[in-house]
Structures are given as structure tokens and as C-alpha cells.
Amino acid sequence: xxxxxxxxxxxxxxxxxxxxxxxxxxxxxxxxxxxxxxxxxxxxxxxxxxxxxxxxxxxxxxxxxxxxxxxxxxxxxxxxxxxxxxxxxxxxxxxxxxxxxxxxxxxxxxxxxxxxxxxxxxxxxxxxxxxxxxxxxxxxxxxx
Numbered sequence: 001x002x003x004x005x006x007x008x009x010x011x012x013x014x015x016x017x018x019x020x021x022x023x024x025x026x027x028x029x030x031x032x033x034x035x036x037x038x039x040x041x042x043x044x045x046x047x048x049x050x051x052x053x054x055x056x057x058x059x060x061x062x063x064x065x066x067x068x069x070x071x072x073x074x075x076x077x078x079x080x081x082x083x084x085x086x087x088x089x090x091x092x093x094x095x096x097x098x099x100x101x102x103x104x105x106x107x108x109x110x111x112x113x114x115x116x117x118x119x120x121x122x123x124x125x126x127x128x129x130x131x132x133x134x135x136x137x138x139x140x141x142x143x144x
Contacts (some may be wrong), residue, residue: 003112004138010039013057019087026095035131037102100126
């Protein structure tokens, strides 16, 4: 199956989900294409990927969200879990994964972005038309 994943948020909960779903899908033999836009585009920058710590959740969940972030960071430090982008890197090693980052948010912010500014998992810098192509290509689409 061909799966297109749209991610629009740079919050840690969405990025961890992206890594896990991508790795899981590829482990099951599926092809995955990721399209990052809006604040998610910035998450793929080399200088920012490790700085993301906001875990979005309902305020009624209290300290549970901060416990997840703490557990995530401790598990990574102890070699028991992987950073979100390392899960995508592993998925790329296992199977077919393409990562497309939309440059429109950079243009709106007046930032000149080049491929060398991004994590090595990024395949191409694109505009929204690429997402439409991915919708035509895929069997299933997921929005995060």
C-alpha cells in the first residue's frame, strides 16, 4: 500500500507519531511519502529538530504530558527509544520513504531555505502542488 502522511504541526506529540507510524508502515511493507508544511516544515531544520519540546495536549491532562516528554527524553538518553527523525531514518533504510518539506512557510517568513539546511532525511523542498501529486499517488492518506 502507498501511504501519504501530511504533517502540519511541529509539536513533539505529532512528530513522535509521525516517526512511529512511518516506521511501522514501512516495517509492514508499505511505501510512505511524508509532506511537511506549516510549522512542521521548520521541525526538519538541522538547527531546530532537537530543540522541539512542546507536547500538545488538553489542559485537563495536567502533568501527564510533561511526564511523556520526560520519559521520551530519558528513554532516548538510555538507548531505549529513538528520536522522531531517527525513526524516519530507520524507515528509509528498511524500505521506501520520501520526505518532502513545503517551503511556503519559509517564504512567508522571508527565510531562504536550501536542502543543506535540513536533516538528511529530507529528500526534496517543494510547494503544495507536490501534496496534490501525493494524494493522486497514494492508496491511503493520514493527516497529523
